[in-house]
Amino acid sequence: MSLPARVTTLIVAVLAVVGGVIFVVAHYLLGGPPTVDFAAASSGQVNVTMQTDASSDPAAVPDHPTWVSYFIKSPASGSWVHTTLFQVPAHTRVNVTILGYDGSTPVRNQIWGQVTGVTGGVAHFGSKAVQTVNGWNGPYLIQHTFAIPSLNISVPVEAGPASCTNGPCTGKDHSTTTFSFVTPAQPGAYRWQCFVPCGLDFLDGNGGPMQTIGYMSGNMQVVS
């Protein structure tokens, strides 16, 4: 092979490797679910509305699986966003409303049937205050949970009257779980997750939506 050909081959190979690295990094940085911003419009407190669905409308999650999932309502547009990333201001009261469009699944550990870390020590299933919900061997009351372990926040989400399989759902019967908490003063990313292994079709329910950001876990980004 001539010297120019060898140099050309080397340059092409280097460019291919560099291009590949740039593609992977860009895909990683830009390919994740969007972040819903509640910090910009806050005025003393923040209202976060979410919903859970047994599965999603393929059109709502293009190029992604239609697994069981959370959706978050954008305060700016009022539309449902397929994400589990949201941003809130520090040291601010957050009022959370979770609309339950999924059926019931027991918790694997009844400790997650207990409400902890929220304002007043209770959550509300509709208008009923709850502190401990038997989600392990009692009647069907829980579908998922919302927990921020580092803040010791854990709230069971009331089971819905029926499972909606084309989320995000509107205009159908659903449960309503509400609770409040105060964000920490320390900015940063706070992981939140569902503690019900709800990855149907995966080994012991642990895979799929339980292992993918944007479905049953994500980050609450606290900003100053």
Next chain:
Amino acid sequence: MPAADGTPADGTPADGTPADATAPASAPGEPNHGLRLLLLWLPVALVADLLIWFVWGPHLPPGDLSSSAASQQSDIKIMSVMAAPVMAFVLVYAAYALVVWRHREGDDEDGPPIHGNTRISATWIGVTSVIVLSLAVFGTVELAVPAGAGAGEGNTPIWKPGGGTPLQVQVIGQQWRFTYRYPQFGGFETTSLMLPVGENVQFNVTSLDVIHSFWAYQLGVKADANPGVNNVAYTKPEHTGQVQVRCAELCGLWHADMDNLGQVVSVSAFNAWAASSRTQLAALTKELPPYELTYDPNSVVQLGKAFHQAGLSGAGGSYYGPQYPVQP
């Protein structure tokens, strides 16, 4: 050309053995390199060992919060003290060789061959054998003392602490948090790890889903958490303080966030906390499954009954029906 006495020109005797196979390491007129190396190495090794033992040693991980942690720290100190002279010898020898035996302009001769020097070979083999074998014996003993050295010993531990019944703490791993049950206090379950100082502790480690590993760093305790398996580890907190707990087995998306802080407190503070938790968590404890050493991750005892009450066919008492993948 061979010399007049029959030896080859390079000095090798006619029988093929190196010229100075039994000669001293230094040729006539040469300084005694062995002695010089010894005099250089000895103070370096001594200073290194003293620094390790008295200055660095007390800060070596994982500290001395518990008996097992202190034992591990002591092990690392002893092994460092043994390793430092070896490392010092390598460095001193390399530096000496660079300075004394470096190539000089116009000197194209080979150095004197030392192959077959029995004294050097015997010393080398003897010293390294003593070091390796003594470390093997020391390491084996230290795996067992004290009480399993803080490692998971499986369901039937061989090495147990003496002196009465230890405090039982069940560690339950699940994606992605550890929870703790205290069976001697009514079996309440909490996300807080609280331990009394000066008392033996028995951790019963298990998992509700995948394989985790309970690593209480400052306690020097590390035990795998396997579903369906009870893995026992012992320790004895010797001081009050904070304990960082981490999962040490890659367990899924949020493995890196599976951590929490525990506390070692006085016996009276622990008893007050346990009594208070037992009362506060009474409602939750009533709904927990009965205390067992393991829990079936794919079964909820009353699920079939609840399904029946709800008019659903369900999964027949299992978390998911047989049509879905289950634990192999």
